[in-house]
Amino acid sequence: MLDVGRVRQDFPILRRGIIYLDNAASSLTPEPVLEKMLEFYREYRANIARGVHCLSQRASEEYESSRRKVAKFINASAPFEVVMTRNATEGINIIANGLNWRRGEKIVTSLIEHHSNFIVWLRVRDRYGVDVDVVKPSKPLEDGLFEVSDFEKAIDDRTKLVAVTHISNVLGLLMPVKEIADIAHEHGAFFLVDGAQSVPHIRVDVQRLNCDFLAFSGHKMCAPTGSGALYIREELLDEVKPLCIGGGTIADVGLDFYELSENVSRFEAGTPAIADVIGFGAAVDYLERIxxxxxxxxxxxxxxxxxxxxxxxxxxxxxxxxxxxxxxxxxxxxxxxxxxxxxxxxxxxxxxxxxxxxxxxxxxxxxxxxxxxxxxxxxxxxxxxxxxxxxxxxxxxxxxxxx
Ligand SMILES: Cc1ncc(COP(=O)(O)O)c(C=O)c1O
Missing domain, CATH: 3.90.1150.10 (Aspartate Aminotransferase, domain 1)
Structure with a gap:
């Protein structure tokens, strides 16, 4: 059972006499997460994966340890399936910009999506001549909105991607994601779940969900702002081109060529938000303890x-x-x-x-x-x-x- 009184002591901001009910936008941050971030700044503040010195080694290890924790939290089969992002929006944009779209292909999404899982698809439509089918619910608001058949009608063999939210950020309602995954895969489509409102609140298991991509925000689950993650199923890692490239993403570079790293770090160009990622790992520990x-x-x-x-x-x-x-x-x-x-x-x-x-x-x-x-x-x-x-x-x- 959850001891709320005990939990509340970990959130100093609550001592200010507020009632915080804006968690869907961003959650509060508990002391153990703040401590872990401060530890980075106080004890081993350095860039990651860029030095042989002891500070960089420690920072890199703590950073990768967070990736392992986040991967385990969603039951990914390996840490390299998890890209550390700034937020859920960045994760969805990585997929939108990274897949190889062809004219005539189709994206299926729904009417209740957050703009971060909606306008990105409209932009893909405008850039590449892909069709976007927005599924409208057949049931009224008070009855839970969607039937699986609403998606069955929209998803066909032209569909390259189905992108839906797991939980609506306005209504809190759960989408039948498992069933939608089955339909998407029957038609050879990829399945992206926007887990911004689910991963912080319910146990999400990417293998049971059978999704190909899962984007979510660390900052809505006790981690610092500027943290998020994107799960990409192992077999699809090569289907997705990184959104940004540069330092930290390469295997080799010459005067007229570059070769991207095989490592998941190819999706994380430049110096990442190191303290935030380390805080994200501490937030996962915190939630797992509870x-x-x-x-x-x-x-x-x-x-x-x-x-x-x-x-x-x-x-x-x-x-x-x-x-x-x-x-x-x-x-x-x-x-x-x-x-x-x-x-x-x-x-x-x-x-x-x-x-x-x-x-x-x-x-x-x-x-x-x-x-x-x-x-x-x-x-x-x-x-x-x-x-x-x-x-x-x-x-x-x-x-x-x-x-
Ligand atoms: C369902 C849903 N998707 C995506 C987002 C975007 O999340 P972020 O701000 O972490 O990019 C939100 C944020 O509220 C959301 O509720």
Whole structure:
């Protein structure tokens, strides 16, 4: 079981009396992660893979140790399947820019994607004459949206890539990714999962998921900002051309040629965010110590309470399916009030920190929610049931005073 009181002591920022419910944007960072980053700066600060001296050796070892931890965390079959990135967006862009697109091929994605897993495909369409098919859900918002058959209709033998989110960053709903993977592979397509909202909150196993690519953010899972990762299945490493090349990516260079390294480092040009990657490894250790299953169970309780509590308030509309189809995220609006005003009021009156806006998911806002934005409360391991209750009563108060 998760001891929230104990966990909260690791997050000094919580002592400031805030209720932090903007975890889908970025999570807070615990002391062991901060300590590990400081240790790098204090004890062995040097560049990696560039020196024989002891500091560089230690920094390189710690950096590679993080890669091993991240790879194990998602059950990759080897560390070289994991590229350390700055964020999930960079990982998706590596795939979009690295695959060899041919006119007439097709990309299948969905209407509920974050822009980072959407506009990149539109740009591939515009550059290479590839078609983009945006799957629209056949079920209403409250029923969990997608049927597997929605994807079955869209994916065909022309499809080179299917790219979908694992969990919606607006609705918290889980996509049937395993089933979509099977359909994609039946048609010889690659399958990319945007795991930005899933890897931090539920156990994600790339082998069980059967995905070819998985992009996710370290900074949403207790690691520092500027950290993320991209999983590329071993057999596909040569299918993807690096986005940037230069120092750190080569096997050999002459006056008129260069040969890229066979190593995964060919995807990590230049000096990487060393302290952030090392912090990412410490964050994985931290989450593993607590247990992903414990985190998932804990968040399920919070999500259920928030969903039920907010839905009971007159004038509040909660978007998306019932809690059993969702993880960690509750989006809502208050009738007659702008979403930003609600977020500002929550901050000003109750020190509750939530996100408001379109959440980088404008197609979803325009086509399904049909509002310019929502208020989004998103949980993590350090949130408490009492905080969920405080949110519910604060929203209730706002509807009474302002709406
Ligand atoms: C579903 C989803 N995909 C991608 C991203 C982009 O993540 P990052 O900011 O780490 O690039 C986010 C960020 O909120 C997200 O929620």
């Amino acid at each position: 247990g992903m299953e414990n985190i998932e169970r804990h968040e399920a309780k919070l999500t259920e309470r928030m969903y039920e509590g907010l839905r009971e308030i007159p004038k509040v509309e909660v978007y998306g399916p019932e809690p059993k189809y969702r993880v960690g995220i509750t989006s809502f609006n208050v009738e007659g009030l702008n979403h930003h005003d609600v977020a500002l009021a929550l901050d000003a009156l109750s020190r509750i920190i939530v996100r408001s806006g379109h959440h980088c998911a404008l197609p979803l806002m325009k086509e399904l929610i049909r509002r310019p934005g929502t208020v989004r409360a998103s949980t993590y391991l350090y949130n408490t049931l009492e905080e969920a209750e405080r949110l519910i009563s604060a929203v209730e108060e706002i509807t009474q005073k302002m709406a």
